Amino acid sequence: MNIVNYGKQTILKDDISVVEKVLESDFLTTGPKVQEFEFALCKYTGAKYCVVVSNGTAALHLSSMVLLNKNDKVLTTPNSFLATSNSILYVEAKPIFVDIKEDGNIDLELCEEELKKDSSIKAIYAVHFSGNPVNQEKLEYLKKTYDIKILEDCAHSLGASFNEIKAGSCKNSDISIFSFHPVKNITTGEGGAITTNSKEIYEKLLSLRNHGIIKTQTMKPWEYEMQDLGFNYRLTDIQCALGISQLKKLDNFLEKRYTISKRYDKFFEKLENIKPLYPFRKESAYHLYIVRVDFRKFSISKEELFNKLRDKNIGIQLHYMPINKQPFYKSLGYGDEYTPQMDRYYEEALSLPIFPSLSEEKQNYVINSLKGLLYA
Numbered sequence: 001m002n003i004v005n006y007g008k009q010t011i012l013k014d015d016i017s018v019v020e021k022v023l024e025s026d027f028l029t030t031g032p033k034v035q036e037f038e039f040a041l042c043k044y045t046g047a048k049y050c051v052v053v054s055n056g057t058a059a060l061h062l063s064s065m066v067l068l069n070k071n072d073k074v075l076t077t078p079n080s081f082l083a084t085s086n087s088i089l090y091v092e093a094k095p096i097f098v099d100i101k102e103d104g105n106i107d108l109e110l111c112e113e114e115l116k117k118d119s120s121i122k123a124i125y126a127v128h129f130s131g132n133p134v135n136q137e138k139l140e141y142l143k144k145t146y147d148i149k150i151l152e153d154c155a156h157s158l159g160a161s162f163n164e165i166k167a168g169s170c171k172n173s174d175i176s177i178f179s180f181h182p183v184k185n186i187t188t189g190e191g192g193a194i195t196t197n198s199k200e201i202y203e204k205l206l207s208l209r210n211h212g213i214i215k216t217q218t219m220k221p222w223e224y225e226m227q228d229l230g231f232n233y234r235l236t237d238i239q240c241a242l243g244i245s246q247l248k249k250l251d252n253f254l255e256k257r258y259t260i261s262k263r264y265d266k267f268f269e270k271l272e273n274i275k276p277l278y279p280f281r282k283e284s285a286y287h288l289y290i291v292r293v294d295f296r297k298f299s300i301s302k303e304e305l306f307n308k309l310r311d312k313n314i315g316i317q318l319h320y321m322p323i324n325k326q327p328f329y330k331s332l333g334y335g336d337e338y339t340p341q342m343d344r345y346y347e348e349a350l351s352l353p354i355f356p357s358l359s360e361e362k363q364n365y366v367i368n369s370l371k372g373l374l375y376a
């Protein structure tokens with residue numbers, strides 16, 4: 001069996017032909033496809049404004065530049081890719097790691113306890129982990145009650161919704177960010193986007209994406225002004241054309257992810273001491289399919305299981321190691337937070353392969369290999 005990765009892009013012939021067209025056109029970058037992709041993302045998410053950037057980390061970096069000041073305290077999750085909290089550090093602000101709930105998402109009740117204790121906390125960075133949206137009503141309540149900034153990290157959750165509110169609509173947040181890395185729900189190779197409903201934030205982001213430069217109607221034709229220290233975080237027209245084409249396929253990709261998740265769910269229903277991270281939820285975008293295994297009940301250890309599945313060419317993964325326990329974070333004084341749910345989750349979680357083109361044969365191979373090793 002070929003390697004079955006945990007995630008993989010789905011690129012079809014029409015994706016390739018739109019990219020070819022751009023390659024033959026006048027603009028490889030800063031051309032018309034950029035705004036076209038931004039409009040398409042606004043339409044899909046329901047947000048007013050969108051700025052596409054070179055990757056999800058760049059999206060987080062620019063967002064933190066706009067939302068935070070030096071030394072601002074920000075509540076965030078240990079259960080994410082490093083980029084979420086790194087972006088807080090990029091602007092010399094201070095992440096505070098809050099424990100997660102059983103579904104892997106940040107515990108917003110605990111966030112409220114922190115907000116009650118410390119009125120100087122400025123923001124929450126929430127990740128819709130695995131594609132499963134955090135409770136938007138609670139987010140709305142926290143934003144209004146404590147007057148804080150909210151960033152939604154939607155890197156996993158393009159296509160997700162909560163009570164019909166699409167991830168990235170920013171209904172209850174200042175900013176949402178996306179990643180279009182190949183394992184994500186749609187891809188542009190590398191790529192990212194920021195959505196917002198604030199014109200002020202939008203204009204600032206546009207400038208920061210392009211070296212902090214602005215141009216106005218009153219300037220001479222050759223003039224531009226650098227107002228901030230920005231970056232070149234632009235996404236090319238080549239990538240945007242791919243993104244537009246991929247976005248059209250997103251709902252179809254999601255259906256495939258649901259079908260695979262339901263199939264996995266059905267299989268695990270029959271087993272003991274291993275269960276899906278959460279019961280089937282159509283509101284999740286199922287970027288990841290995670291099971292929790294109570295290894296205390298099995299004779300095989302997590303490490304042995306990982307190694308043996310990888311020997312069988314199954315790209316099993318773990319999302320995520322707790323960020324606060326990384327050596328760099330430890331060097332900053334993190335690592336001893338009381339996070340019993342995260343600790344338990346880290347012992348139990350496994351990400352199984354899920355992507356639109358994962359065949360039933362390969363799904364069966366994953367399931368049977370896992371079952372064979374656990375119940376040998």
Ligand SMILES: Cc1ncc(COP(=O)(O)O)c(C=O)c1O
Pocket residue numbers: 055056057058060080081083084127153155156178179180181191192
């Ligand atoms: C939750 C989360 N946030 C941010 C990122 C960063 O995105 P990128 O890899 O496009 O920089 C990722 C990527 O894996 C992610 O999973």
